Amino acid sequence: MDEIPRKAVQRTAKLASLPLGVAGRVVGGWGKRLAGRSSEEVSAEVSAKTAEQVFAVLGQLKGGAMKFGQTLSVFEAAVPDELAAPYREALTKLQSAAPPMPARTVHRVLAEQLGAGWRKRFAEFDDHPAASASIGQVHRAVWHDGRDVAVKVQYPGADEALQADLRQLLRFSRVLQAVVPGAEVKPLLEELRDRMVEELDYRTEADNQRAFAKAFAGDAEVLVPKVVASSPKVVVSEWIDGKPLASIIRDGERAERDLAGRLLSQFHFSSPSRAGLLHADPHPGNFLLGADGRLRVIDFGAVARLPDGLPKTLGLMTRLALEGRPDDLVELLRSEHFIRPGTELHGEDVLAYLGPFVEPLRTERFHFTRRWLQSQAERVGDLRSPDSQTGRSLNLPPQYLLIHRVTLGATGILCQLDAEVPARAIVAKWQPGFDD
Template sequence: MSGSNFFGEMKRMARTSGAVGGIAARVAGERLFGIKTDKAAHANDLKALLGGLKGPLMKVAQFASTVPDALPPEYAAELATLQANAPPMGWSFVRRRMAAELGPAWQQRFGSFTHEAVAAASLGQVHRATLLDGTEVACKLQYPDMASVVEADLKQVKLAMSLYQRMDSTLKNEQAYHEISARLREELDYTREAAQMRLHGLMLKDTPEVHIPTPVPELTTGRLLTMTWLDGGSLQKRLEEGDPGEEERRAYARGLFMAFYLPFYRFGVIHGDPHMGNYQARPDRAGINLLDFGAIRVFPPSFVGGVLLLYEAVRDNDEEKAAEAYRIWGFENLSKETIQVLGLWARFLYTPLMEDRVRAIQDVDDPQHGRRVAEQVHAGLKRTGGVTIPREFVLMDRAAIGLGSVFFRLKVEMNWHRMFMELIHDMHAGDLAARQAAALAEAGVPAAL
């Protein structure tokens, strides 16, 4: 580690350790000494602190909040609502950063470049620009010294997760932490994200309901991603203020469904960050723009087979199939009772895909229904002695929860079963492996960390 990275990491840890240490102190006090604390109030304070920091700690916390029992439920509930809202860098700073990526004459490579950022997130900010031929583009510029910031933040979350696990948790989350760490480090590499964007463009090229930006390789570096500009607006704002009709909502739902399920079942790839901020309503109201390709997971074909096997197990109420599916997923040494407990979660995920009827994504009018099911599963796992969460489970589970939440907010009824069956009716493991290998090679996606 370079000196600047080391001191950057130490500075970051100094700013965050008090907040994360507070989690440990309160959990330890309650567990060891019977000291009751207002965890809900402290969690709200923690969210306020993390939300004001530029950097990935809130992103890590969002990931951790979707891993069953990684953190106390009060903290998980608050951290799950975090949004990246740090103020953007000013123009003088942007000029220096752009020069560092493209050279001192970088402005001569653009026809125009906005001084003000059009969006700011946890790792970088976006500027609108035009190329010399008039093509409109978006330039995502990473904040400085993010590598050291990521490492410092990961250490803090690891501390919080490990202490909570020792004191109050039945689930072993070491592998989950390794998965979160690997995916977040990958997000720092914008050349990787550009390849993953190309991959999604290839996988979804015949899906008119989903539009993907195209990266501009000659203006992309490890910390600058230049891509074609897609016209569109906030899907969340459209739902809250635009009063879209049923057909428009169905178009968004079809786009969201295809954007997630087609890459997974046809290529073994998932977009691991499905939240409202990564979807735009297109101007024609006929589908969505899909954004942000940093958190992508490529699964071996055998894992996709395990997911399909679990679907069959739930459909057929077959515990032996379920046990084999969980083994393929990476779970080990599961007792019969533990398999039955995990079945609660599997039924929650698969039921909408199983019923051949028009229905809402969930029949319960409760946006926290998924979290309540997770709490019920946790209570059952306590009785069975706990289980190790495999790495492969983390992004799959996070994506399913996030996508379900978006579907719930769409308030649309669809025949999810028929759309699902259209995707998997001719599934063969050999075909998936060949399609996956060809797509990854054509897009230039590097091996995972």
């Protein structure tokens, strides 16, 4: 069997093992309940072992499956502490670690992308990767003009792997549709697929990074490294140093946590107005805090293109929820297709569902904590609760997918940071429609 098809079969088998493993643990759980153990004890054990298997499998893979795992990892803060604690380190690794490719493979890709004389473009090149991610790994080097640079090299076969993973994940659309009957799941997954496929061409990523670097050039609080060279499978940009947010999450001081949280919030809310783009891959591995107090931002493969800035609808929706105007809120949601035709929802129920999500904007400063996020996850995750039923009846239009992903992901990071942030002032300044 050829190498790529063989690996594709192995990857599919690993992904397919996840639901089978879950089913096996559930059956085992029933047996333990019959043996006299409480449902709470058994549920906690099943959940913990399921999490362990999910992240173990996704951590072995590159491409779409690992990127899916990285996306999941920022929601670690929503998992109850007694379940999350054993896996916190493994989740963090998913954000920045993958099995490295051999040096000879790296050299071959560089020769294909930068030419047979690629070595002449570098004064130095470190064969050991400094970081790795879902579809590529990063090497530290010195450009021929003396600049320290980061060289991002795509894994050979990453495109085939990504496409195979996405096809496999798209097969889950019918299952997901049953979980969230009010949403149009397939268009959402297709939008996610299209955005992820864009990440395969590093020239697109380089163009995104150039746009961000230009928009934030000379900024006192955000630093985006400049692109030095790019090709379809390799991008070279200026090297930046800083303390990764994962380190601050683990053992940062209070001032560091609050500063990182504020800068991250400002970056996400201001980028659409300043660059016409939204950085759409929010996990701690893509952000560092420099010694100069500026936020460093890397990895611009996934972006939402918002040439007119953030949609005004989101600001209006937030304002109506804050002001407790249920009828106006439902009318807006229906006109913008957040409520599908034929779906009946009561304004008070929608307000009760959305109200806690806008809680960070009710005060001058809000303390984002794991407990707060866990309470939100419990509230909407309990299938017996009215809030969960309301959430399952709401639809997410595809054009809002990446914005929603960034909002949830960034909120997860803020809760991991345990940061106190002036969220209301940031939203009031950068979100159209909020103060109109």
